[in-house]
Amino acid sequence: MIAKNIAECIGNTPVVELKDNLIPHGKRLYLKLDYFNPNFSVKDRTAIGLVKAALKEGKLKPGGTLIESTSGNLGKSLSMLGAVYGFNVIIVVDPKISQSLLKWYKAYGAKVEMVRDKDENGGYQRTRINRVKELVQEHVGAYWPNQYDNPDNPTYHYFNTAKEITALPIDSVVGAVSTGGHLCGIGKAIKDKKSSIKVIASDVEGSAVFRNSFTPYLINGVGLGWRSKNTDISVLDDIYISSDQEAISMCHLLAKEHGIMIGGSGGLVVSSALSWLHNSNSESAVAIIPDTGINYLDQFYDEDWLNSKSITLLDRERLNEEIKHKKSDSVLQGREKVNI
Known part of the structure; x- marks a missing residue:
């Protein structure tokens, strides 16, 4: 099929079975490589869902302006779609972002706003959102997709991404989780249509999505300083939380031993999937890999950067011990079956 534009190339990403002795004997782990989307990220899916809904409802028009806060990948996707559908894009970022991503936005014609003041938690997320709100007031008719709370985010994944997941030979x-959009949209579809499949959330130490406090962490594109409206814990069966060190170590192992170069959030998900397989009756799981390690060659894969952040990579034996003995988070105990 010949696509009418690059946006039609979003989705239908490949799945690879990971063969490694970190996986419990007799069990299987598949990697859903969502970095095969045009901008090498699952956020292409989220962006097309948000943009198409806004265009259909008249909230965004050709020639108009879209403004959004992002820690990286969504900015690429929205910038690309601005070029495809003819609207202006302003991306609000913070100093944690890779310099290569800033060049990426600008290559698509987007404008970039950098916030430098940390919020009360020591992070930048609320500062970014406050700047978005200011810019929306400055640009008459501007549209803020608000990936955190906009139900168009999980709705798109419910009707689209979930089809690719439920078709796999998996039980988990x-x-x-960051905004909660893609996993909880998929999770709701699973609970509605194939409830035997378990839905497991992965988060980073320091995030306040599932815990009451926030402390800064290194990985981009995962976690938040709060729990967004799009994080629906009623569709989650378990939660695993891992450190920056563990996630980044997993990234290096997969790159060096399997030729699979993934971003820090992907390392986090694989680590969580392995812990789930070790500590449950699950026989086969798929780990959704949000983005590629190419985005982080000057960060997680750079020796000087790792040294500057005091990150020592765990070897295979130590990584295996961390994975096998990790306990799931207790936040789901006694939960109510409601959207949070």
């Missing part, structure tokens, strides 16, 4: 799906 593991994904990272």
Whole structure:
């Protein structure tokens, strides 16, 4: 099929079975490589869902302006779609972002706003959102997709991404949580249509999505300083939380031993999927890999950067011990079956 534009190339990403002795004997782990989307990220899916809904409802028009806060990947996707559908894009970022991503936005014609003041938690997420709100007031008719709370985010994944997941020979799906959009959209579809599949959330130490406090962490594109409206814990069966060190170590192992170069959130998800397989009756799981390690060659894969952040990579034996003995988070105990 010949696509009418690059946006039609979003989705239908490949799945690879990971063969490694970190996986419990007799069990299987599949990697859903969502970095095969045009901008090498699952956020292409989220962006097309948000943009198409806004265009259909008249909230965004050709020639108009879209403004969004992002820690990286969504900015690429929205910038690309601005070029495809003819609207202006302003991306609000913070100093944690890779310099290569900033060049990426600008190559698509987007404008970039950098916030430098940390919020009360020591992070930048609320500062970014406050700047978005200011810019929306400055640009008459501007549209803020608000990936955190906009139901168009999980709705798109419910009707689209979930079809690719439920078709797999699995009994569990593991994904990272930040806004909650892609995993909880998929999770709701699973609970509605194939409830035997378990949905496992992965988060980073320091995130306040499932815990009451926030402390800064290194990985981009995962975690938040709060729990967004799109994080629906009623569709989650378990949660695993891992450190920056563990996630980044997993990234290096997969790159060096399997030729699979993934981003930090992907390392987090694989680590969580392995812990789930070790500590449950699950026989086969798919880990949704949000993005590629190419985005982080000057960060997680750079020796000087690792040294500057005091990150020592765990060897295979130590990584295996961390994975096998990790306990799931207790936040789901006694939960109510409601959207949070």
